[in-house]
Amino acid sequence: MSEYALEIDGLHHRYGETKVLDNVNLRILPGQIVAIVGPSGCGKSTLLKAILGTHPPTEGKIFADGIPVTGPTRNVGIVYQNYSLYDFLTAEKNVAFGLKLDETSLFGRTVLFPKYLKKKREHLRKAREFLDQVGLEHACGKYPGEMSGGMKQRVAVAQAFIMKPKIVLLDEPFGALDEAMREELQMMLLKFYQENLIAKREGRRPNYTILMVTHELNEAIYVADRVIGMSRFHTEGDQGATIVYDRPSPVFRPEDPRDFSKFIEQREELRRAVFDEDYIKDRNKYVTFWNDLSKLAEDQSMLKANTGSAGVVGPSP
Ligand SMILES: Nc1ncnc2c1ncn2[C@@H]1O[C@H](COP(=O)(O)OP(=O)(O)O)[C@@H](O)[C@H]1O
């Protein structure tokens, strides 16, 4: 197992003569939930497609759990805004579908039928387990036509995670949902994060490593433990967009009040650093995640030494 769930080294992307991404470098730890924000058209989806392996970058290397990404694999999953569900399959069958494709063949499903039946039962059992994780234990037998947008999107999330990917990409996953459903899905991510923390405490690999594009700054700060901003508003912006913001963000538990006033400062910092086209700065000015992280760790151990408890809210490495 690699130290990083995802590693991107010197990634550049051009569409023909058009320079889109310029020297993107990024390392993500297992169990992190990272949000990406940036002006429309700056290349966020292009970056996700490169990580997914469907659209290789013009230049640069990508590793998922230390393994070079050269095409789509089980290591990297994705959830799109528009549900990728089959209307003629129930929720549990939709979730089990990826496993079926991956772990059985036509030969296995016909000639070795009894063996296949056993496997099928196993896949459906796992599917129910993952539907339970996304709060849909009651909806296993429902068809997409019988589910709300929020439920369908949660099925899509279960569909991605059942494959045990090293990282899951979410491209504006809640953009099509109304506010209440959006909140429900945000809660789900907060719950995932708490499960990650428990896994890490118990020395297990966390299940949920997520890189999520969103256009909502509040959502980014609220659900992620780290926010990344991409834009061209830096001194070498004519070469393409790059990561111009990379900082930790506060961690909320599902039961904490949804108090967005707590992060007004970070939101304003993000707005300026990533979205203000008049504010052209050194591209690395706000790319301080790893420094911020070691400072947080220092403060935390000081606090522990002084009070015997870890009371700082922040990402845990
Ligand atoms: N297949 C393509 N061919 C040519 N240009 C593209 C293609 N896909 C995206 N682009 C352009 O690349 C830029 C980045 O697109 P995209 O990654 O979709 O941005 P974002 O997701 O941040 O809105 C945009 O200017 C877009 O028009």
Ligand SMILES: [Mg+2]
């Ligand atoms: Mg996009």
